[in-house]
Amino acid sequence: MTPASYDALVERLSDGILASRQPVTMVLGSAISAPTSSGAPGVFSAETIVDFIEREYFPGRHDEFREHIKSKANDYIGAFDFLIPRRGQNAANAVVRAAVWNSRLPSQMLESGSSYQPDEHTEDQAFLSFEADWDSWYLTPALSAIGSLASVFPETYGQTVLTTNFDPLIEIAIRRNRGRCFRNVFHRDGNIGQASGEGTNIVHLHGHWWGSDTLNTHIQLTQDRPRLKTSLNSLIRKDVILVCGYGGWDDVLNSALADIVNDDNAYPEILWALHGSDPSMVEDKLKPLVDRGRVTVYAGVDCNNLFPDVLSRLLKLSPRKIVAQSAPPSFVPPLRLQQEYDQRLPQEMEINRNFALLGPNEDDRPPNIDFYVGRQAQLEELVGGDYTVGYVTGIGGQGKSALAAAFFNDCVSTGRFEHCVWRDCKEEAERFEVQIVRITVALSEGELKPADLSHLSIEELFDVFLRYLSMQRILFIFDNVDHYMEMEQEKLSGSPADFLKKIERAGVGSKFLFTCRGNIRETGGSTLNIRLSGLDLESTIKLFSKRQALSTREDIEIAHGVTKGHALWLDLLAAQAAKHPEKPLERLLNAPSGDSAGIPLETLQSIWQDLKERERLVLRTLAECVRPSTEIELASFLQEQMNFNKIGKALYNLRSLNLIVVKSSGGFRDYIELHPIIREFIKRTFSRTERATFIDVIIRYYEQIFSVRVGRGKPKLTIEELQNWIEGIELHISAGKLELAFQLIAEVHRSGLYVLNCREFVRVCATLFSEISWDKYATYPEFDAIASAYSDVLSDLGRIDDARRLLAQYRETIVGKTVRYINYCDMLCYLEWAIGEYKEAIRWGEEGQGLKSKSNIDTTYDAGHNLALAKRDGGEVDAALAYFLKGRSIESALDPEDLDETLHESFYGNVGRCLQLMGQIDTALVCYRKSALLIERHETASSVNNRGYVRQWIGEVFAAKNADVDAAKFLKAALRIWAIISPVRESRLMSLVASRPEIAKNVAELDELYAERYCVAWFFGRETDV
Known part of the structure; x- marks a missing residue:
């Protein structure tokens, strides 16, 4: 033939x-x-499949394997005849999948990473998406x-x-x-x-x-x-x-x-x-x-x-x-959504530098100093010294804040700095980080919101701060940083210490001044250390004169000797002498058997006894306030006890006695609070039961004016409203109403809005958990949910040791492996995922889910979502995709005619990320566009990070398609966001971009605002308008 x-x-x-x-x-x-040539993509040939079976399944059995297939008429059939009895039909199917997978085009992802390959566990949904992604296959x-x-x-x-x-x-x-x-x-x-x-x-x-x-x-x-x-x-x-x-x-x-x-x-x-x-x-x-x-x-x-x-x-x-x-599958927003684009154009930021205090809160103002004496030499040191970091230290009442305030006012009046910033850290945990967030938002001149910074680690937060600070000349005063003092080593610890290390390395043109009680041993060429001791005799005499106290020089000398020149003690004595000249000064100097931060308790009790009832009521009310209050607010708190005029008279007298601290707002109202020593005295004098009445009055005010009550949480809160809720929770803790405190914080947690100010959330959680008896956790129905949220936020902030300590304490409340153990596994799963330990995260997640499945218990505790995150990023993408689809078909997720606007933005984002990690390009892009559109249309607290991620991932997909110009636009926009909220992510992305020189060149040449405008236009299907 x-x-x-x-x-x-x-x-x-x-x-x-x-x-x-x-x-x-x-x-x-x-x-x-x-394949058309050696090494080219294409489905494995029969010969390659035979070699693959030997290499993957029988690497040490060459002779046996080859002898077997020789006995068959066909090597290919012989190889499978050897494989299936020993490894099963699933293995044969897996070989076929590997052979077919070789016809996928090699990935051009910025990250060389994804070695994904489908196996016997891959869901049918994933294969449908592979086949829908036409451009990812070699023909x-x-x-x-x-x-x-x-x-x-x-x-x-x-x-x-x-x-x-x-x-x-x-x-x-x-x-x-x-x-x-x-x-x-x-x-x-x-x-x-x-x-x-x-x-x-x-x-x-x-x-x-x-x-x-x-x-x-x-x-x-x-x-x-x-x-x-x-x-x-x-x-x-x-x-x-x-x-x-x-x-x-x-x-x-x-x-x-x-x-x-x-x-x-x-x-x-x-x-x-x-x-x-x-x-x-x-x-x-x-x-x-x-x-x-x-x-x-x-x-x-x-x-x-x-x-x-x-x-x-x-x-x-x-x-x-x-x-x-x-064209490859793509999603184009319907005309109705495209028309929304015109209202969403990013605008040039208006620059406004006409502010001296960088938008302070009520706490964040220097106190008014009515009678200031004896610190001129120290003030001159602060004004004329060549330093970057300064410390003013001394025991309570020696005038640290007064000296810092005098320096602040001098700098404001002389214009020595571009801005002067006062921040009160209130001797509490987390306050310093919260203040850095607020300052950074102000420095960004409207570009940032607190939520943009809420999830950053301390390191990232400080990097963003320094980026915006640049070489501006700004005076920063951080008052009352006592919480961060390492007493034995006489130095700052924690976040302020880390902050100062960055400041020193950065070589900034600003000054940073800290006040605290403990001594600071740190010295150096760029450091100024002022330790305040008692006033000298001449300054004491001058103080009494300014107070118009009629005491004799002999009495003043005695007072100076007894008090050792303690500034606040002497000022209280001078004020009492001026107010009650008929009473001998010695009465306030007797029997100093105990002390309150340097001032004998007997002195404070004597002053207290001389006060009128209305003055005591005002002081006891102020002692329970969680922030400085105005005269109008005090009138609201005490409306059942006295009228507005009496409150005004009481405040006038208390100010003349130096028992209150007044902070001017620059407007028609002042803010009033207590000196820490006076607050300590009142809280020590009265039991929690005796204080409860005053706290309840303030709680009622928060309920009526700010709607801070159970069942009144709103789906959206401003940052100011959220702060009101935090303060309301603190009041309930102070009153011992711990169950209500849990319920209130649960309202904030359920809304998801706690992420707007993670550090305040952490601070109030720390206070709440320190007040409870952990063995009585069952008393608080919201205990587990809040503990879980608290642990997650600590993980997000990079406070891993704190999170592990919390988890260890939580584990002690669990007997055996009950349903609450599932929650514990979920918390650990999230922690390990957050730090990139995916194998550990998967182990904990699977233990929690395994226990739930095995026991068949009806419980809300579930580790599924965090386990899916860990599996997605840990290489087990198939299982993650199946979870994130939540029973929906992949066809509907990829349908170019369908956008389910009721879904959370993360649905399409997570599905898209799984597809991208599977090497799918166009199908991932479909999901990312849908996710981006939902993010832009329905901004939530979680949108901040998601905005950065979706731009980066879309940029990566365009890079994989070799669409370098489009890739550069999205990557530039992502870098802009990461530069603002996460320098660590910015650095990682810059490294990836640098691996593609042609893209890196485009990124370098692009204007940031143009790139962002293009991204938003693309999301809405209006990219041709840019």
């Missing part, structure tokens, strides 16, 4: 088919999707031409395609060419005509790479499939059959051909294309048909030449309009 020529086959499939108008059923084998020239033939000549080449291949590339080729097709998969018996659809019927005779088993062994291939065989018989009898790249397996197709060979009433037309020149295999199988001229064999046929040549010749003979290849 002499095979026909290649040219004859091309003519037969073009001129001949056009003349006969017969439909062609193509029988396609592995050659059409195999051989043969496949590309086949797709065009089926699409452009559907009447002849678009009816039925039979294939022994497992891959989806024929379908992808047709869809890329705007054709339509549907799939029939047979791993058992069935009827080809049973399923129907629009377009070409793609029949997979040996199974498919997902959703079915694959047929690889002799037993599997030769199984009896009578219905499939019958339907194949029918097809072969009526159509022109083109066999190309098919090895002639002992399978159902060969069985059907054998039946036809022996049927003299059958008139098939079979065109068999051989790559080589030996037709003996075909001749042996189909000799009767060959003899009848019903089978023509063609030799020397390369399928990657044949199909392009046939397509080219057909188009010359019968010109058809070639429609451009289908």
